[in-house]
Amino acid sequence: MPTPPNPLRRNEASRRSILDAALELCAEVGYGRLTVEAIAARAGVSKKTIYRWWPSKGAVMLDAVDERAKAVAAHPYTGDLATDLRNQLAAVVALLTPSDRSPVAGLIAEAMHDDELAHDLRERLIRPRIDSFDERLRQAQRDGQFPADADLDVALGLVYGPIYHRLVFHLGMPDAAQLDTLVTHALRAFVTKSGTS
Amino acid sequence: MPTPPNPLRRNEASRRSILDAALELCAEVGYGRLTVEAIAARAGVSKKTIYRWWPSKGAVMLDAVDERAKAVAAHPYTGDLATDLRNQLAAVVALLTPSDRSPVAGLIAEAMHDDELAHDLRERLIRPRIDSFDERLRQAQRDGQFPADADLDVALGLVYGPIYHRLVFHLGMPDAAQLDTLVTHALRAFVTKSGTS
Amino acid sequence: MPTPPNPLRRNEASRRSILDAALELCAEVGYGRLTVEAIAARAGVSKKTIYRWWPSKGAVMLDAVDERAKAVAAHPYTGDLATDLRNQLAAVVALLTPSDRSPVAGLIAEAMHDDELAHDLRERLIRPRIDSFDERLRQAQRDGQFPADADLDVALGLVYGPIYHRLVFHLGMPDAAQLDTLVTHALRAFVTKSGTS
Amino acid sequence: MPTPPNPLRRNEASRRSILDAALELCAEVGYGRLTVEAIAARAGVSKKTIYRWWPSKGAVMLDAVDERAKAVAAHPYTGDLATDLRNQLAAVVALLTPSDRSPVAGLIAEAMHDDELAHDLRERLIRPRIDSFDERLRQAQRDGQFPADADLDVALGLVYGPIYHRLVFHLGMPDAAQLDTLVTHALRAFVTKSGTS
DNA sequence: ACTTAAACGAGACGGTACGTCTTGTCTTCCG
DNA sequence: CGGAAGACAAGACGTACCGTCTCGTTTAAGT
Known part of the structure; x- marks a missing residue:
């Protein structure tokens, strides 16, 4: 979807912890109060890494939810x-x-x-x-x-x-x-x- | 509904210009990009006056829309x-x-x-x-x-x-x-x- | 001093409670955190009454202190x-x-x-x-x-x-x-x- | 002295323009009418950057004056x-x-x-x-x-x-x-x- | 006593600045 | 050389006071 940089070099561990952190935080504080800052902090990832691969917190959540829904x-x-x-x-x-x-x-x-x-x-x-x-x-x-x-x-x-x-x-x-x-x-x-x- | 302070002393001209400004700006930039700051500026009103009578931009818009809808x-x-x-x-x-x-x-x-x-x-x-x-x-x-x-x-x-x-x-x-x-x-x-x- | 309005009609009780409130509040929160709003509230007086007789909180405090000092x-x-x-x-x-x-x-x-x-x-x-x-x-x-x-x-x-x-x-x-x-x-x-x- | 965050990553250009703007504005409008808002605007810097490194406008001015005085x-x-x-x-x-x-x-x-x-x-x-x-x-x-x-x-x-x-x-x-x-x-x-x- | 003009309480108002927050970009350093 | 750490510009947030301005309501002077 968004992924402008070379997807081959993408760090899977980061991707996982970002999606997990997003779902956790959404459950805790609700989608409205969710921030990219908080996701990055919880995932132990820099904000840059999030913005490199997704254009917005919505896109992150969509990936996260989609993955679960597929399962x-x-x-x-x-x-x-x-x-x-x-x-x-x-x-x-x-x-x-x-x-x-x-x-x-x-x-x-x-x-x-x-x-x-x-x-x-x-x-x-x-x-x-x-x-x-x-x-x-x-x-x-x-x-x-x-x-x-x-x-x-x-x-x-x-x-x-x-x-x-x-x-x-x-x-x-x-x-x-x-x-x-x-x-x-x-x-x-x-x-x-x-x-x- | 909102109106915590004494409604008797309320300035009708301010109320009108706030609601009008809110609808105008919403039409121009869309609800998502609408800010209380901009409404106050457009209406020629201090932010305090908005927050005195409404708890959020949503409440303002609701009043504005409600009034139009009633008409x-x-x-x-x-x-x-x-x-x-x-x-x-x-x-x-x-x-x-x-x-x-x-x-x-x-x-x-x-x-x-x-x-x-x-x-x-x-x-x-x-x-x-x-x-x-x-x-x-x-x-x-x-x-x-x-x-x-x-x-x-x-x-x-x-x-x-x-x-x-x-x-x-x-x-x-x-x-x-x-x-x-x-x-x-x-x-x-x-x-x-x-x-x- | 300031007193532009007719000093004859001045309400002595208000004057007293303003000066007292000013000294009390100054002792409580310090001169820096003292506000005209708070003095008016404490004195049970409208802000207008303070601004009618004094140009600033400094002028009020000066009157208050001067009165004590004279005693x-x-x-x-x-x-x-x-x-x-x-x-x-x-x-x-x-x-x-x-x-x-x-x-x-x-x-x-x-x-x-x-x-x-x-x-x-x-x-x-x-x-x-x-x-x-x-x-x-x-x-x-x-x-x-x-x-x-x-x-x-x-x-x-x-x-x-x-x-x-x-x-x-x-x-x-x-x-x-x-x-x-x-x-x-x-x-x-x-x-x-x-x-x- | 103030500097709570990591001073190593500090942007020297921002620091300089903040101190310069503070001295300029103080000369123009006087210390009493000086505001953090105006310093930020003049320095082309966000308010956050000022508050990140100094607790108050006084601390900014002190740094600015100190630097000059040392010279x-x-x-x-x-x-x-x-x-x-x-x-x-x-x-x-x-x-x-x-x-x-x-x-x-x-x-x-x-x-x-x-x-x-x-x-x-x-x-x-x-x-x-x-x-x-x-x-x-x-x-x-x-x-x-x-x-x-x-x-x-x-x-x-x-x-x-x-x-x-x-x-x-x-x-x-x-x-x-x-x-x-x-x-x-x-x-x-x-x-x-x-x-x- | 009656009028009447002021001073009053209350508090809304337009402003200005506050100090905080989040966004999305940019920079620095470490491994 | 990639990524965490996080500084940065931008700008809205909601709050606090400022000093001004109606509102009705006392209140006290001069009829």
Whole structure:
């Protein structure tokens, strides 16, 4: 991503301790009070080293979060559309909980006035989840469980939108039952008069 | 809300020029680059005067935006539920456009790591719009156009959620046609097998 | 002194509580940390009332100190020049002790970059003491105990100068024995070869 | 003296421009109206850099004045005690002229309510002059020109005291003739009945 | 006693400077 | 020669006082 200097010479130990320090500090003081100075101090690294490889604290956090998120196992395929979507949604909700202290929530807030960060955040952290979502829905279309002519972007907004709505106004993340209700309603928005297809 | 000191002696001219300066500067440099220092300078006011009446730049902007938002006329009642909801939604979308430079988008981002601001933002700017939404839906329930047992919070999430989803990821605000699609789908989520009621 | 407004309507109670508050606060926090705000608050008086009657905190303190100083009894005439000078000097030393917290030391410091205050300080607080000194020396000249052609300004400098020298460099005020030595030496500076003239 | 951080990494160019700016500004507006803010601006330096190396504007001025004072050549030894003392005294008087605008006079005033500054001022600026004075007097004692049992502190007070007395009350610094009179009288205070020794 | 002009308390106001903080760049020294 | 250590310029932060300026409310002089 940023990495202008020769990535071959990069010191992996520094990179690790920076990402770890960033996550630790974010958990301790929250994304808003996090500073590059503090990350450097905690990581035992000079600020220069951070700025050499990342353009901002947001970029650091994005790398840190991305790495953790990748480590999480893929969602199983159960065959039931609502169940699978709910599982995907639950994973996103977990990323955003607790909404204060969550690095991802902090990144989202920062991305709102940082176009570049917004782009990176979308492409690296969000895109894979959107892709999973789209893929599962397309499978459902092939299986005749979902209207073939449905607009997947609209579906995405209906399923994930309420999560961000709640996040933005500190309304708390939904529990399992609420996720169920949410997915059920969202899918029903695509029901046709004559059945599910 | 904020106003700790004696509000009777407050200088209305100062208050006005502060709110105006805040909105002007936000439009010029964006919420993120806005500073209390600059607001004071532009308004011809001492910083102390700002801090006397507001705890942060967010609180200032909230007052400024709130005042403007109040000045906007109420939405007409057309009798058609989808049309009325779409009009309400369009008004909210207008508040968030353009998403950079929009004071409201800036407030939302800041509220994500400022509990007090989040509370004020919700209660003063968002609550009236939720109330309108709920009221219109209850009217629809009385008219038999909407299921009497529907959960209005879920409905709120389905209608407004997608807007915040788009806002958060810099996806651009929906145009009229997209709003139409959105409201149509959201309402259809509450259709029962045997009709609309 | 300052008093531009009608002195007849002046509120004596306010004046008293301002001067008292000034002395109290000076004793508590020292002249340097003393503020007009604090004096007004302590005295239960508005800042305007202070600025109506005095041009600066220095002027207030000068009034306060002057009033106290006037209340002190005059020095007795013993007939012995050295003894009388030492008594006068001891009174001045008392005014300057302790050198921090002493309002007079604070006034002296402030007077060093405030010409008007320096003038008032000299005329009201210092002049009477110089006059006593001069008067006593002239009496000694008439009595033949001091050379008739001696320059009294030089004598003043020799007697009082060392006090200010010590004050300025935080060297502590002299005790009785040191005062004695001081006066003895200073007077001896005017001894002629052939005796005391 | 002050210098808490690692002095090895200190930027000499910054140090120089700060001290120069301080002296310039003091000459222009006077010590009382001098601000750290203005020094930083004039020196093209951030305020942080000043506060990193000095605790107050007084400490900055002391360094600036000290450096200049060191550059002045030592006083010649003429063999005549009165002449040598008068020369030393004249150098001090020059430091304090003009009494407004003089950085040293400002430092003295500030030192009166700042113990730490008073200490540094005494040790760095005053002490060398006291040492010269004492040394010259001890030489005179060895030469039999000054009583062997005289108290040098008392002598110091008699010679230098009148200078501070005049400084404090805005009486103007003495000219050459007055310095002569002053030293003559001060030395005569140590004359014994039977001669100069 | 009645009026009326002032002095008063309270405290908001425009300013100025404070001393601290963080950012992102630049420099120095050590291994 | 790379990196930690950290100094640096820039500039906003939120606070403290300054001295000025309304506000109503006493309060005491001169009717």
